[in-house]
Every structure is written in C-alpha cells, then in structure tokens.
Amino acid sequence: MHTSFHIPTRGQGLYEFTDQVAVWVRGSGLLTLFIRHTSASLLVQENADPEVQTDLRAFFARLVPPTTDPSMRYLTHTYEGPDDMPAHIKAAMMPVSLSIPVIAGRMALGTWQGIYLFEHRDAPQSREVVGHLALSPAKERS
Amino acid sequence: MHTSFHIPTRGQGLYEFTDQVAVWVRGSGLLTLFIRHTSASLLVQENADPEVQTDLRAFFARLVPPTTDPSMRYLTHTYEGPDDMPAHIKAAMMPVSLSIPVIAGRMALGTWQGIYLFEHRDAPQSREVVGHLALSPAKERS
Amino acid sequence: MHTSFHIPTRGQGLYEFTDQVAVWVRGSGLLTLFIRHTSASLLVQENADPEVQTDLRAFFARLVPPTTDPSMRYLTHTYEGPDDMPAHIKAAMMPVSLSIPVIAGRMALGTWQGIYLFEHRDAPQSREVVGHLALSPAKERS
Numbered sequence: 001m002h003t004s005f006h007i008p009t010r011g012q013g014l015y016e017f018t019d020q021v022a023v024w025v026r027g028s029g030l031l032t033l034f035i036r037h038t039s040a041s042l043l044v045q046e047n048a049d050p051e052v053q054t055d056l057r058a059f060f061a062r063l064v065p066p067t068t069d070p071s072m073r074y075l076t077h078t079y080e081g082p083d084d085m086p087a088h089i090k091a092a093m094m095p096v097s098l099s100i101p102v103i104a105g106r107m108a109l110g111t112w113q114g115i116y117l118f119e120h121r122d123a124p125q126s127r128e129v130v131g132h133l134a135l136s137p138a139k140e141r142s
Numbered sequence: 143m144h145t146s147f148h149i150p151t152r153g154q155g156l157y158e159f160t161d162q163v164a165v166w167v168r169g170s171g172l173l174t175l176f177i178r179h180t181s182a183s184l185l186v187q188e189n190a191d192p193e194v195q196t197d198l199r200a201f202f203a204r205l206v207p208p209t210t211d212p213s214m215r216y217l218t219h220t221y222e223g224p225d226d227m228p229a230h231i232k233a234a235m236m237p238v239s240l241s242i243p244v245i246a247g248r249m250a251l252g253t254w255q256g257i258y259l260f261e262h263r264d265a266p267q268s269r270e271v272v273g274h275l276a277l278s279p280a281k282e283r284s
Numbered sequence: 285m286h287t288s289f290h291i292p293t294r295g296q297g298l299y300e301f302t303d304q305v306a307v308w309v310r311g312s313g314l315l316t317l318f319i320r321h322t323s324a325s326l327l328v329q330e331n332a333d334p335e336v337q338t339d340l341r342a343f344f345a346r347l348v349p350p351t352t353d354p355s356m357r358y359l360t361h362t363y364e365g366p367d368d369m370p371a372h373i374k375a376a377m378m379p380v381s382l383s384i385p386v387i388a389g390r391m392a393l394g395t396w397q398g399i400y401l402f403e404h405r406d407a408p409q410s411r412e413v414v415g416h417l418a419l420s421p422a423k424e425r426s
Contacts, residue, residue, distance in 0.1 A: 002243055002245060028286075030172075030314075030316055030418055032172055032243060034241065034250060036250065036252030038252070045322050046322040046372060051360045052322075054360060055359045055372070055373070056376055058359065074204075075200065076196060076197055077194050077197050085194070093235055093377055094377065095381075096186045096240065097186075097241040099381040100318055101286055101416035108414045110321055110322070110412075113320065113321075134172055144312075144392075172314075174383045176383065176385055179397075180330040180397055206343070216346075217342065219333055219335040219336050219339050230329065230330060230340065234329060234402075237379070238328045238379070239383040272385050276418060
C-alpha cells in the first residue's frame with residue numbers, strides 16, 4: 001500500500017514528520033519513503049537536541065554555498081536563483097529514498113532517531129514524499 | 143523479479159538510464175536499484191537542464207580532487223590511478239542503492255526527476271545495475 | 285523476516301560485517317539493512333585493499349573535523365564531545381539504510397563489494413543494524 005505525505009517548508013532547514021509516518025504504518029514489513037523533488041532530501045537524524053538540526057543546516061550551507069559566493073563561480077546553472085544549484089548538489093549528497101523495517105506496527109527507529117525532510121531552497125515549498133509499505137506474509141514473520 | 147541494466151560509460155559524469163528502467167517495471171510495488179561497483183553511484187536528479195549534470199560533476203571533482211592534487215597527498219590508495227580513491231570517496235557520499243515505489247506500472251518519480259549512473263572513473267567502463275521489483279499482493283493495492 | 289546484527293566498534297573507522305549478513309540471507313528477494321544510530325553509517329565499499337578504508341576515514345575526518353578545530357567553531361552542539369556533531373554530519377552524508385537484492389541465496393554484491401559499518405565516534409560503541417529480508421513469491425522469481 002502507498003500514500004503521500006505533504007510537508008510544507010518555509011526556507012532551508014530540517015522539518016520532522018516522524019509522527020505522520022508513524023500513524024500510517026501498521027503490521028510488519030518494509031517502509032520505503034521517496035521524495036519527489038531534486039532540491040530537498042530525506043534524513044534520519046537525532047531528534048533529541050534541536051541544535052543538531054541547526055548545525056546540520058549550517059555545515060551544508062558552508063560546504064555548498066550559494067552560487068553568488070565567489071568560490072562557486074564555476075557553476076553554470078544559476079538562472080533559478082543562487083540557492084538552486086547548491087540545492088541539487090545537497091540533494092545528491094543526502095538520501096532521496098529511505099528504507100525502514102516495520103515490526104509489529106512500529107518503525108525500527110533507534111531511540112533518538114526521527115525522520116526529517118531537509119529543505120534546500122529558500123522560498124516556501126510544498127513537498128511530497130511517497131510512502132510505500134510492503135507487508136510481510138504472515139508465515140515469514142519470524 | 144530481477145534484471146540487470148548495463149550502462150557503458152566514457153569518463154566521469156552522469157548517464158541517464160530512466161527509460162531502460164521505465165520499460166521494465168510493471169504493476170504496483172517497489173523498485174530497487176543496486177549498483178555492483180564501488181567507483182560509481184546511482185542518483186535521482188533533475189533531467190530538465192543538462193547544466194545541472196555538468197555542475198554536479200564539477201562540484202564533486204573539486205570537493206574530491208585527484209590524488210595527484212597536493213591537497214590529497216595524505217591518501218595512500220593510489221596505485222590504481224589518481225581518479226580511483228576519489229571515486230571510492232564519491233561512491234561513499236552518493237547512493238549505492240535506490241528504492242522507488244511503482245504505482246500502476248509507473249515509477250513515482252517527480253516531474254523533473256531522472257535516474258542516473260554517476261561515473262567517477264576516467265577510463266571507459268561497463269557498469270551493471272541490478273533491478274529488483276517486488277510486486278504488491280492485489281489485496282494490498284490500496 | 286528480520287533480525288539484528290550487533291557490531292562492536294573501537295573508534296572511528298570501517299568495520300566489515302558482510303559475512304554475518306551472508307549467512308543469514310536465503311532464497312530470493314530483497315535485503316534491507318537499517319542502522320539504529322545517528323552517529324554511524326552503513327557503506328558498501330571495496331574490500332580488496334584495506335588502504336581504501338583508511339583513506340575513507342581520513343577524507344571524512346578532514347572534510348568534517350572535530351568541533352575543537354577552529355574551522356568548526358560555528359557549530360553549537362558540542363556538549364557530547366568534539367566528535368559528536370561531526371558524527372551526525374557524516375551520518376547525514378552516508379547511508380542509514382541499504383537495499384540489496386538477494387538471488388538464489390546470495391546477495392547481488394559485485395566482486396569487490398563488502399558491507400561495512402562506518403563508526404564516526406571515538407569511544408567504543410555497540411551498534412545495532414536491523415536486517416529485513418522480503419522473500420519473493422515463487423511465481424515472481426523470473
């Protein structure tokens with residue numbers, strides 16, 4: 001079975017949507033998440049301390065600065081804005097899909113793991129993540 | 143069911159093979175792609191403007207330069223050529239596997255998403271990507 | 285069916301556990317590995333030359349140095365140690381999940397591919413990787 005999760009974003013940063021996914025999954029099997037965009041990513045990251053999310057955003061903003069930065073002058077795809085090509089680069093470095101086992105109705109996340117959409121664009125966006133759940137046949141649930 | 147996609151490459155860069163995959167998938171379920179190499183990657187990226195592909199190649203070539211570059215002298219695995227260890231590093235930073243839901247015979251790709259092999263070696267290669275399609279049981283296709 | 289692989293680590297670096305996984309898989313279908321931590325990663329990498337593993341560790345240690353490094357002073361999440369926030373950053377850049385087709389009892393790994401846990405913390409850890417195997421129905425094994 002499949003669904004779509006819709007995540008509105010308001011600028012670069014991490015947006016958690018663990019709860020939306022948690023209420024949708026059931027049974028035992030495999031959950032797959034797939035983001036239908038090339039300028040945002042999916043992440044499983046620590047959800048205990050919000051500073052981790054701030055720091056992740058800060059690190060990648062320095063590793064891949066806007067195309068207006070002198071160090072990025074070699075880039076050519078600039079007509080969609082200074083944040084666009086860096087967004088594609090970050091989307092290449094971080095997951096477009098995630099696979100998470102589901103056991104007895106719960107995702108097998110670790111204690112501190114949450115599911116995030118990492119928005120790489122500055123302008124507000126409406127992002128779509130496709131969820132797919134493949135339930136295990138009863139006989140395989142060992 | 144599974145298959146192999148064969149992608150010939152002629153130097154570093156992105157090679158789209160969306161169409162090869164599109165004609166193979168059917169039904170509804172989950173598509174998995176797995177690349178059987180450690181010096182090339184799989185990417186889902188924008189297929190609208192070829193400059194995006196050129197810029198992706200340029201960015202990663204600067205982030206991970208050849209081992210002949212003075213900044214990379216600390217690397218030790220150099221006997222397979224100056225492009226080999228950087229290829230392994232890029233292969234660690236970008237996907238070895240992709241999971242894409244399939245709905246009614248079509249991959250759930252976004253409007254601008256294409257599937258690429260990102261070749262990290264300079265010499266021509268013949269790359270193999272294993273495709274696996276797990277069809278959903280009819281009763282789960284909700 | 286699912287299981288847990290337990291991998292003890294003693295500092296940053298790559299720890300191969302291909303053999304543990306190989307003896308667990310069977311039949312034909314799809315293997316998923318998911319790491320339940322946000323400061324370590326999963327990698328499929330070359331297992332022929334151990335220098336590749338040393339170089340991977342060295343590259344990422346320079347790309348994301350400890351928070352005691354002057355270049356990293358902008359990071360705020362530092363109270364869990366100078367290796368903690370860099371560990372989260374590396375965990376964002378490398379896979380949290382891997383999907384590997386299984387054909388006739390064997391993972392579809394390439395000749396030189398091994399499965400690794402990449403530990404990003406300095407102190408010894410006990411890491412858990414969840415394995416999930418979805419067997420294909422007999423009729424689909426074409």
